[in-house]
Amino acid sequence: LLDAINRMFRESLNCQSVADAAAVCLAVTTEITASLFGFLGTVNQQGQLDTLALSSHDQATDSTTVSSPEVRVTELRGIVADVIERGTPLILGPADSRVSAVDLPDCRSPIHAFLGVPFAHAGQTIGLIALANRSGGFGRHHEEDVVALGMAFAEILTRQRAQEALRASEARYRTLYNSSRDAIMMLSPGDRFLSGNPAAIKLFACRDEQQ
Numbered sequence: 573l574l575d576a577i578n579r580m581f582r583e584s585l586n587c588q589s590v591a592d593a594a595a596v597c598l599a600v601t602t603e604i605t606a607s608l609f610g611f612l613g614t615v616n617q618q619g620q621l622d623t624l625a626l627s628s629h630d631q632a633t634d635s636t637t638v639s640s641p642e643v644r645v646t647e648l649r650g651i652v653a654d655v656i657e658r659g660t661p662l663i664l665g666p667a668d669s670r671v672s673a674v675d676l677p678d679c680r681s682p683i684h685a686f687l688g689v690p691f692a693h694a695g696q697t698i699g700l701i702a703l704a705n706r707s708g709g710f711g712r713h714h715e716e717d718v719v720a721l722g723m724a725f726a727e728i729l730t731r732q733r734a735q736e737a738l739r740a741s742e743a744r745y746r747t748l749y750n751s752s753r754d755a756i757m758m759l760s761p762g763d764r765f766l767s768g769n770p771a772a773i774k775l776f777a778c779r780d781e782q783q
Contacts, residue, residue: 594624691722
């Protein structure tokens with residue numbers, strides 16, 4: 573389990589988006605639990621579910637594929653909604669009549685085993701890891717492992733969102749800096765010129781910042 577968590581943190585460092593980081597985390601989770609189907613989503617500000625990553629198993633090649641499609645928004649409903657609203661994990665097996673009512677995005681096979689684990693940040697449930705169709709079903713040890721992985725993903729998600737917000741802020745600043753008609757310059761504490769926007773370069777009739 574510790575190796576799986578370390579792998580999640582390590583591989584997510586190279587991710588450029590929340591969806592990419594979610595795909596990494598879901599791949600690790602489906603692998604460690606031997607699940608044939610996986611889903612990872614977060615609750616948005618409108619109380620709907622954003623699909624970040626999906627995994628599916630190809631029986632012909634006996635291989636599992638994890639993807640991060642364009643974020644899709646669905647209404648919270650059924651078993652998935654119950655898990656998120658209660659904020660507690662849920663295991664369903666073949667003997668439980670509710671398992672047939674589980675509705676997961678893009679899962680085209682009948683579901684005979686289900687494990688849903690919510691994850692939280694700052695005491696509030698923000699998403700769900702859902703796994704299905706593990707041979708032999710899911711046990712409490714699988715639940716405990718996925719709870720730990722969900723906690724790790726919540727940290728990764730928070731970090732990734734902060735990085736995306738920073739990149740977006742820097743891009744807005746750069747656009748404003750370059751497009752402003754006013755001359756903008758950066759000077760050192762000793763009043764040495766460090767950089768200037770195109771308007772500043774034009775004001776001083778220079779070819780570029782170096783001149």
